[in-house]
Amino acid sequence: MSAPLLPDVTGRVAHPAPPTRFRAAEARGAAIGKMLRVVGRVREVDEDLMTRIGERFWTVDEPGARLAAAIRSKGDDQVRLDQFHRALAHGIDAVPEAPRALREFFATVEDTPDWVDVDLMNRGGEVYRRLGRNAGDVLLQLSLIGGYRFGGPTDLLVATGGLTGDMTRRRLAETQAWSIAVTEHDAMRRDGAGWRLTAHVRLMHALVNHRFDARPEWDAAHWGRPINQTDQAATLGLFTGALLLGVRTLGVTVTREESRAVMHLWKYVGWVMGVDEDWLFDTEREQHRLNYHVLLAQDDVTEAGARLAGSIVEAQADLHFRRFGALRRWYAPRRLLSMLRPFLGRRGLADLGLPVRLPWATALVVPGNLWRYGVLVRTAWGRRRIDRWARAYRDEQMYRYFGDDAPDVGRLGA
Numbered sequence: 001m002s003a004p005l006l007p008d009v010t011g012r013v014a015h016p017a018p019p020t021r022f023r024a025a026e027a028r029g030a031a032i033g034k035m036l037r038v039v040g041r042v043r044e045v046d047e048d049l050m051t052r053i054g055e056r057f058w059t060v061d062e063p064g065a066r067l068a069a070a071i072r073s074k075g076d077d078q079v080r081l082d083q084f085h086r087a088l089a090h091g092i093d094a095v096p097e098a099p100r101a102l103r104e105f106f107a108t109v110e111d112t113p114d115w116v117d118v119d120l121m122n123r124g125g126e127v128y129r130r131l132g133r134n135a136g137d138v139l140l141q142l143s144l145i146g147g148y149r150f151g152g153p154t155d156l157l158v159a160t161g162g163l164t165g166d167m168t169r170r171r172l173a174e175t176q177a178w179s180i181a182v183t184e185h186d187a188m189r190r191d192g193a194g195w196r197l198t199a200h201v202r203l204m205h206a207l208v209n210h211r212f213d214a215r216p217e218w219d220a221a222h223w224g225r226p227i228n229q230t231d232q233a234a235t236l237g238l239f240t241g242a243l244l245l246g247v248r249t250l251g252v253t254v255t256r257e258e259s260r261a262v263m264h265l266w267k268y269v270g271w272v273m274g275v276d277e278d279w280l281f282d283t284e285r286e287q288h289r290l291n292y293h294v295l296l297a298q299d300d301v302t303e304a305g306a307r308l309a310g311s312i313v314e315a316q317a318d319l320h321f322r323r324f325g326a327l328r329r330w331y332a333p334r335r336l337l338s339m340l341r342p343f344l345g346r347r348g349l350a351d352l353g354l355p356v357r358l359p360w361a362t363a364l365v366v367p368g369n370l371w372r373y374g375v376l377v378r379t380a381w382g383r384r385r386i387d388r389w390a391r392a393y394r395d396e397q398m399y400r401y402f403g404d405d406a407p408d409v410g411r412l413g414a
Contacts, residue, residue: 018054019224021152021299029295032149032348036295039245040288045296053297057224061232061274063108064206070101072210077101084203088196109199109272110190116268118189124265125183127258130383131247132390134369136397138246139179140172140312141336142343143238148309149344149351151302152223153231158304159218160208168315173401179239180394182269198272205232205274222299233279234294236270241287249342250362251369253377259284306353313337313354320403322396335361 036042070079079099087095092106128135148154161167178197181187187194205227212218212226224230240263244254254262260282267280281287316332338361340349349356372389376382 019057019220020222021224022054022057022297023050025150025298025300026296028300029150029298033292033295035245036241036288036292040285040290040292042289042292046289046293049290049293050297053230053293056229056233056276057231059229059276060209060225060227061202061206061229063105064202064274065209066101067105067203068206068210070099071207088199105203109202112190113268113271113277117264118186120261121188121265121268122185123258124261124263125185125187127254127262128183128265129394130377130386130390131252132386133393133397134247134250134252134365135179135243136176136393137250137339137365138243138343139175139239141339142246143242144175145309145312145340145352146242146344146348147235147238148305149301149348150298151304152299153235154304154308155223155302156208156212156218156226158307159212168311169318169401172312172315173398176397176401180398183265188265188268188272194269195272198269202272202274229276229279230294230297232273232275233270233290236266236273236275236280237287237291237294239269240266240281241284241291244284245288246343251366251373253373263287301351305351309352309354319400321400338362339365 030037067079067084070077071081071084073079077099079102083095083098083102087098087102087106092098092103092110095102178194178201181197182194184192184194186192188198189195209225209227213220218226244259244262248254263282263284267282270280271277279290281290313333313336316336317329319329319332321328334357337355337357338359340354341357341359342362344352346356372382372386376386
């Protein structure tokens with residue numbers, strides 16, 4: 001007997017088969033993921049895991065979906081954005097007669113799992129902060145632009161206008177602000193800025209889902225739900241496994257203890273974000289294993305990938321610089337293209353319509369990292385020096401993207 005077709009929270013009927021994007025370019029994904037297969041110790045494809053990946057192209061964050069539907073509702077169950085912001089800042093008890101969807105959402109995000117270790121999260125934030133510019137480079141080059149080699153999320157980004165045209169620098173700035181916020185000390189406690197911002201982003205994703213879910217131009221039969229559990233888990237993997245692999249490529253030493261701390265921090269960030277708990281991991285190996293299988297499930301590159309990648313390269317010339325602005329705006333896109341070469345290779349750059357450049361920038365970065373993380377980090381004085389360097393970079397990076405504007409992330413519109 002086949003599984004019944006049941007409506008989900010949006011009223012859409014659940015699909016019994018994966019969308020047609022599923023495994024549409026499996027050989028290509030396997031070629032891109034050769035390193036992941038090695039570090040994830042994948043001897044053979046786990047077909048049970050592939051089945052779950054295919055199914056979860058149809059599943060979303062349900063508490064977030066119900067809250068988004070209530071915000072867009074015109075009925076008695078409507079949730080106002082000021083109610084959400086009050087609950088976010090002061091707790092649900094600060095909202096008199098809070099609507100059910102709002103109460104359910106905060107009951108979910110405030111129910112901190114027993115496995116959360118605040119001290120270990122703070123250690124993860126310390127390690128992450130000490131990565132300095134390396135974290136920013138890897139997240140931009142390998143995680144973000146590298147992720148544009150696959151259709152689906154890229155097409156949604158183009159549809160929302162989030163990372164093309166004039167909004168490119170703004171959206172990059174928002175991602176920078178969020179990644180910095182969640183890695184500060186105690187940021188992921190309930191009243192921390194990172195926790196509040198992550199819950200805010202969770203609702204933002206749900207509102208985007210609600211907006212595009214029913215649109216006829218969104219090809220659900222091919223892509224699945226707009227922001228689904230598989231794509232969310234894949235995105236989280238870019239901030240964990242891909243990040244740690246990438247910084248090592250740049251000459252950074254990351255110990256097993258440091259890796260565990262970073263993984264724990266982002267495991268909880270993913271939980272607050274609404275990623276399914278069985279796809280939140282304690283170790284890099286587990287994350288690499290999932291990331292490899294997710295690569296196998298992907299479709300080929302689409303036109304959206306090239307548009308997004310080109311827009312980011314162009315945006316480097318629009319950043320703010322305190323000194324030597326003209327020279328540094330000339331230098332920034334050239335440095336980016338140079339560093340993309342070892343991360344994406346010729347084939348990856350061709351997929352995104354980007355020119356191939358010699359990897360001179362990476363050759364300049366690696367020696368400094370070998371000195372910092374192989375020698376300086378061994379002493380307390382050296383660690384303080386690295387921390388000052390990393391803090392200066394984070395402050396400068398916020399200025400580059402925001403200028404004199406106040407940082408802001410994902411304004412919510414009803």
